[in-house]
Amino acid sequence: MSATIIDEPEKFSFPTMVKLGCFAAIAVGLITFGLSFIGGSDVAFGGWAIASWYVVGFPLFAMFFLSINHLANAGWHVTLKRVPEAMTTYFLPGLLTFAVLCLSFLSTGDHQLYGWAHLNPDHHDAHTELIQKKAGWLNVPFFLIRTGIYFGLWTAFAWAIVRVSRKQDEDGDYKHTFTARKLAAVFSIVFGLSVTFASIDFIKSVEPTWFSTMFGVYQFAGIIESGFAMLILLLLLLRKLGYFKSAVNVNHFHNLGIWLFASATFWAYIWFSQFMLIWYSNIPEETAHFVARWNGPWFWVSFALNPIVNWVVIFFLLLPRPNKRNPKILAIAAVSALIGRFIDLWQFVTPTPHNNAEGVPEAHLLPQAMFWQILIVVGLIGFFLLVTLKALEKAPLLAKKDPYFEESVHHHI
Amino acid sequence: MLEKLLSHLTGQAKDERDNLFLGVFTHEDDTLEATKACREADFNFYDVFSPYAVHGLDRAMGLPFSKITWVTFLCGAMGTMIAFFGMSYIAAWDWPLNIGGKAPFPFPAMIPIMFELTVLIGGVCTMLGLFALCRLFPGKKARLFHPRITDDRFVIAIEIDEDFDEAKCREIFTKHNVEEMKEVDPDYEASPEGGSA
Numbered sequence: 195m196s197a198t199i200i201d202e203p204e205k206f207s208f209p210t211m212v213k214l215g216c217f218a219a220i221a222v223g224l225i226t227f228g229l230s231f232i233g234g235s236d237v238a239f240g241g242w243a244i245a246s247w248y249v250v251g252f253p254l255f256a257m258f259f260l261s262i263n264h265l266a267n268a269g270w271h272v273t274l275k276r277v278p279e280a281m282t283t284y285f286l287p288g289l290l291t292f293a294v295l296c297l298s299f300l301s302t303g304d305h306q307l308y309g310w311a312h313l314n315p316d317h318h319d320a321h322t323e324l325i326q327k328k329a330g331w332l333n334v335p336f337f338l339i340r341t342g343i344y345f346g347l348w349t350a351f352a353w354a355i356v357r358v359s360r361k362q363d364e365d366g367d368y369k370h371t372f373t374a375r376k377l378a379a380v381f382s383i384v385f386g387l388s389v390t391f392a393s394i395d396f397i398k399s400v401e402p403t404w405f406s407t408m409f410g411v412y413q414f415a416g417i418i419e420s421g422f423a424m425l426i427l428l429l430l431l432l433r434k435l436g437y438f439k440s441a442v443n444v445n446h447f448h449n450l451g452i453w454l455f456a457s458a459t460f461w462a463y464i465w466f467s468q469f470m471l472i473w474y475s476n477i478p479e480e481t482a483h484f485v486a487r488w489n490g491p492w493f494w495v496s497f498a499l500n501p502i503v504n505w506v507v508i509f510f511l512l513l514p515r516p517n518k519r520n521p522k523i524l525a526i527a528a529v530s531a532l533i534g535r536f537i538d539l540w541q542f543v544t545p546t547p548h549n550n551a552e553g554v555p556e557a558h559l560l561p562q563a564m565f566w567q568i569l570i571v572v573g574l575i576g577f578f579l580l581v582t583l584k585a586l587e588k589a590p591l592l593a594k595k596d597p598y599f600e601e602s603v604h605h606h607i
Numbered sequence: 608m609l610e611k612l613l614s615h616l617t618g619q620a621k622d623e624r625d626n627l628f629l630g631v632f633t634h635e636d637d638t639l640e641a642t643k644a645c646r647e648a649d650f651n652f653y654d655v656f657s658p659y660a661v662h663g664l665d666r667a668m669g670l671p672f673s674k675i676t677w678v679t680f681l682c683g684a685m686g687t688m689i690a691f692f693g694m695s696y697i698a699a700w701d702w703p704l705n706i707g708g709k710a711p712f713p714f715p716a717m718i719p720i721m722f723e724l725t726v727l728i729g730g731v732c733t734m735l736g737l738f739a740l741c742r743l744f745p746g747k748k749a750r751l752f753h754p755r756i757t758d759d760r761f762v763i764a765i766e767i768d769e770d771f772d773e774a775k776c777r778e779i780f781t782k783h784n785v786e787e788m789k790e791v792d793p794d795y796e797a798s799p800e801g802g803s804a
Binding site: 476 | 662676680707709
């Protein structure tokens with residue numbers, strides 16, 4: 195079979211309009227972050243924690259996507275693999291956003307996002323005592339070290355996998371595919387452990403007295419779902435701009451639609467399992483988290499909006515085969531997944547009782563905090579797009595020397 | 608007896624059925640291309656036989672998209688309903704029981720069972736629906752058009768009706784490296800011991 199000639203631009207150039215859009219989003223996000231301190235430092239840093247963790251999920255997803263495709267010896271993704279490769283460059287800028295998040299330890303306001311960092315040692319209530327028992331893990335220096343370790347590992351593996359792919363661009367040697375597969379095998383273990391620990395550190399430690407054995411996999415499911423949504427939207431944007439016109443066809447989108455459908459369903463499975471096991475066993479240290487959300491206005495967010503936007507909409511939209519091949523419906527489902535990811539993190543972080551100045555948790559239910567926090571997320575998504583599209587300019591859009599390139603061009607389902 | 612019933616079910620009397628024109632191929636790509644050419648020539652397929660699933664063959668034959676997805680969806684939804692209404696009736700309405708201090712209508716506890724019955728009934732009905740759509744049943748006699756059809760031969764069977772043009776068909780088959788061609792009666796069957804088809 196002769197090699198297919200693809201007549202389309204091989205180099206991506208970042209359109210000024212899109213770049214301006216990214217800068218505008220970043221400006222809105224930063225201004226909102228500044229203004230949201232009016233609502234309290236826990237509202238501002240809560241929004242920042244949601245946004246940083248939300249957006250660092252995209253490069254994590256990209257690494258997961260590249261790794262499983264290498265491990266499964268899959269070829270269909272090769273024409274579009276430069277997009278996830280570009281997404282992985284966000285790890286270092288992402289570390290910057292987490293450095294800003296760590297500034298919350300300096301804040302001495304009434305309500306603290308990470309209450310465990312400001313325990314009042316003179317307080318001898320049960321709550322303080324429970325958290326003090328965890329001080330070996332939950333203390334500021336170790337938290338900073340762990341943040342460094344996570345990002346160090348992620349950056350190193352991202353650099354290694356992208357480097358292998360670039361080398362193959364030069365010499366076309368198939369041995370690079372095997373090198374990437376070995377890296378992917380090691381990374382899949384690193385990924386599973388680091389995502390679990392990082393999600394517990396950055397998000398779950400907002401409520402340090404809560405127990406859930408499923409939290410790591412719950413966050414993993416959310417990361418994968420929103421990641422596929424972002425990849426689909428990025429590819430649709432690139433096609434609008436005139437790239438990937440023939441190399442990424444409706445069959446690739448069909449595959450991505452299947453993935454989005456599957457990951458949304460997986461998220462729903464994990465989300466429900468976490469709730470049901472806790473509801474069933476009815477142990478106070480586990481149920482406290484859900485009691486705060488079951489009663490009052492948050493019920494509609496946590497138990498109605500969250501599953502509907504994250505799963506029901508996507509499930510029924512993408513169930514029929516023709517819908518997975520329809521870019522418009524796929525885009526609606528992807529937007530639903532991105533909104534759902536925000537709702538999922540928002541209903542976790544914001545209604546959690548934060549410690550007041552005495553170190554006593556105080557209910558601080560603020561559904562209106564959404565308007566601050568969603569704009570902070572928009573700002574960091576703009577930052578992510580800026581970094582990703584900038585990185586996309588640096589390499590050829592099509593990995594033509596990948597041994598699976600031909601298979602991917604002719605991908606057909 | 609069974610055969611008579613079946614020909615009634617398929618709506619064709621025995622003597623009204625067309626003779627078939629068979630082409631035996633040795634290669635998947637040849638079969639696929641020949642199928643496409645036959646479709647362009649407007650011939651009516653009896654069927655195309657291959658030892659394994661050939662990618663794109665259904666589209667080359669012009670078969671409509673399978674209706675099996677509807678069977679799965681509707682039967683799966685039926686499973687959800689059976690589980691939901693069944694448990695509601697048993698545990699909450701007919702004989703309310705206090706289990707573990709939960710409310711008499713424990714919706715979260717029902718969801719795993721609703722999920723299980725969706726998968727179970729959806730899955731079993733998909734299998735049964737597939738058998739129905741393929742006219743398969745236990746004890747059905749396999750009909751072989753070539754002794755090596757389950758091994759390494761591909762057969763295109765075309766109905767000899769008013770659209771059929773034998774010279775053109777022979778030309779198409781020959782162009783795509785046919786191994787053997789022949790006209791057979793509707794009940795034709797190759798002997799499984801080998802020899803010529």
